[in-house]
Amino acid sequence: MSAPGPRPNAGEPNGGGADAGAAVWQRLDVRLIWVDVAQSLLSLVPAAVALVVFRVEPSWGTLGPVAVIGVVGTVGAVADMLRWTFTRYRVTPDRVERRTGVVVRRHRSVRRDRIRSVDATAKLRHRVAGLRIVNIGAGQQSSAGESAFVLDAVRRPEAERLRGALLRTRLGDAPAAPSGATGESVAATETSTAVRPDGAGGVPVEVFARLKPSWVVYNVFNAWAYLMALGLTWGGYWTASMFGLDAAGFVGGLADWDAIGVAWTVVIAVLVVGAVGVVGLAANFFVENWNFELARVPGDDGTLLRTRKGLFTTREVNRDDNRMRGLQISEPVLWRWMGMADTNVVTTGLNLWSLYEPTAILPRGPITVARRVAGRVLGVDPSPLEAPLTRHPRAALRRRLWWATSTAAAVTGVLAWLWLTGVVPAWTLWAGAGLWPLGLLGALVAYRALGHTVAGSYLVVRSGLMSRSTVALRRSAVSTIAIRESWLQRRLGLKTVTAMTSAGWGAYRAGDVAAEDAVAFAADAAPGLLEPFLDRPDPVPGPRRQQAASSP
The missing domain is CATH 2.30.29 (PH-domain like)
Known part of the structure; x- marks a missing residue:
């Protein structure tokens, strides 16, 4: 028997308006409680199989994690029951509202014209139950990083209705291409339209x-491979122990590790763990994408x-x-x-x-x-x-080399003082000195990443050491231009131009631009924004300029 759908709360006002049916306070779907209960019960199946079929003697080492999972699942089911009981939401012609909270009641309201995105997410358990998690974004974040609204969970038809109503999608209208689009249709490939x-x-x-399956290569070679391998190894060891299998003894019997030696044992362990992590990351890539x-x-x-x-x-x-x-x-x-x-x-x-x-x-x-x-x-x-970017002057490289040298010198000086006081051993001085060539290399990489230009209606800036980022920002979206120079930049003839906008990270910098080019670049990056502050030459000819100056 299917659970009842969202029902209005007779004790709450409907908010009035022309669309009164959509302004009725509604509940989340009750099936979210049963989904959590079913998940908790399914998580206990391995323990039941181990006890009944394999007759493993219960102990904290084998069944402790299962007990923790059961407790967490039960607490989650109770929390979802309370959330379902105390959560109401409604969509009025002007606003979207949500009331929630058991001890502390919260009422959030967002104007519909401020809504920026409506996302639908469905985990496996939600898909089986026909539920969706709806995230409504309105350009604001709570202190906990939460979007404007999170409705966890509603039925799939209700999620589609909310998305269509809040985005006011008119599927009968032809799509409007962005400014500058050619409108050409190209055969579908991995990159074409x-x-x-x-x-x-x-x-x-x-x-x-x-x-494209080949993209998996770009997602498996990183440090997360070892972290995933540790999780998979621990999970496999715990599962084997729960069923009475000696995983450690099995690995120990694969080879004569004493004859191989400690060094080669460590190398083999690193390679095997890395391979397990790569396989895990590859599987995770395909599952997510x-x-x-x-x-x-x-x-x-x-x-x-x-x-x-x-x-x-x-x-x-x-x-x-x-x-x-x-x-x-x-x-x-x-x-x-x-x-x-x-x-x-x-x-x-x-x-x-x-x-x-x-x-x-x-x-x-x-x-x-x-x-x-x-x-x-x-x-x-x-x-x-x-678009080809304008390279920054060599003074920008000298500034980075100066910072790398001074930082390495400061670290080495601190380590030398700690060595003289007997806090650290003498070899740490070599570690501090080793920072200098690394810093110089980083300075060169960071300098080669610098670049900027104005390409049509877009401002393009590139920078970054650990991650070289190239940003194309629409010039009409720039709300503020800031030109800054530090003491060292002033000595080197450099300035930093920052374009500020209400989107993304809020500020995008072109660092260490030549001082004689900074103002012109800033004026081009935001047309009309700096015009009142620029000293333009007077276009009036000499005799007319004198006549204009002598007139009252």
Whole structure:
């Protein structure tokens, strides 16, 4: 028997308005409680099999983690029951409201015209129960990093209704391409645009990219491989122990480790653990990005940039193109030789600190794909992210070399003082001195990453040491321009130009620009913003200028 759907609360006012049916206070779906209960029971199945089938003697070492999982699941089910009991939400013609809290009641209200995104997420247990988690973003974050609203969980039809109503999607309208788009349709490949007629009412959907299995190579070689391997190894050891298997004895019997020696044993362990981690990261990549698709779909007053992905946990993020201010491509320094890149949009209303990375429009992959897709998304040909950049003066390199040298000297001096006082051994002085060549190398890498230009309607800046980031920011979105120079920059003839906007990280810097070029670059980056403060030559000829000066 199916659970009842959302019901109005007779004791709450409906808020009035023209759309009174949509303004009724509603509950979350009751099935979220039963989903947690079922998950808790399923987590106890391995322990039951070990006790009944394999007749393993119960102990804290074997069944302790199972007991912890059972307690956590029970507490979660109780918490969800309380959340379902005390949570109400409603959508009025003007606002979206939510009331929640057991001891401390909270009432949050957001104007509908301030809503920036409506995302739907479904973990495996939610998909089985036909539920969705709806995240409503309105360009604001709570102190806990929460988006404007999180409705966990509602039925799938209700999630679709909320998304359509809050984004006011009109599927009968043709998608409006961004300014500068060519409107050409290209056959679908991993990077080109394809137009498919699967939108409601025959409206085409532009597909920019789909998942390529080869992208997994760019996502498995990092330090997370060892962390994942440790988790998988511990989980395998605990599972084997629960079923009465001696995993440690099995590994010890694989070879004569005393004859191999400690050094080779460590090398083999590192290689095996790394291989396990790589396999785990590869599996995790496909689970997270399965059926990935980046597309532009019709929406209110234009189009939406939509990403869909996920095997067990599906996630769909819709970004209003009217809120998008640019794009950013980041290249991690240790993997730059692979041509690896992350691609993110610069937009308003999305949480940059979310683990779901709502600003990412592509999985980590090749830089050639990132640049090509970025150009298609921006709708500008040629792409501003491929424009040649102005190199910064050699004084910028000298400044970085100075900082690297002074930092290494300061660290070495502190270590020398600690050695003289007997706190640290003498070899730490060599460690401090070793920072100097590393610092010089980092200074050179950071200098080579510097670059800036103005390409059409976009401001492009590039910088970064650990991650070289190239940002294409729409010039009309720049709200403030700041020009700063430190004492050392003044001595070297350098200035830092910062473009500030209400999207993304809020400020994008072109560091160590030549002083004679900084003001002109800042004026071009934000047309009209600095005009009242610039000292322009008087266009009036000499005799007319004298006549104008003598007139009362």
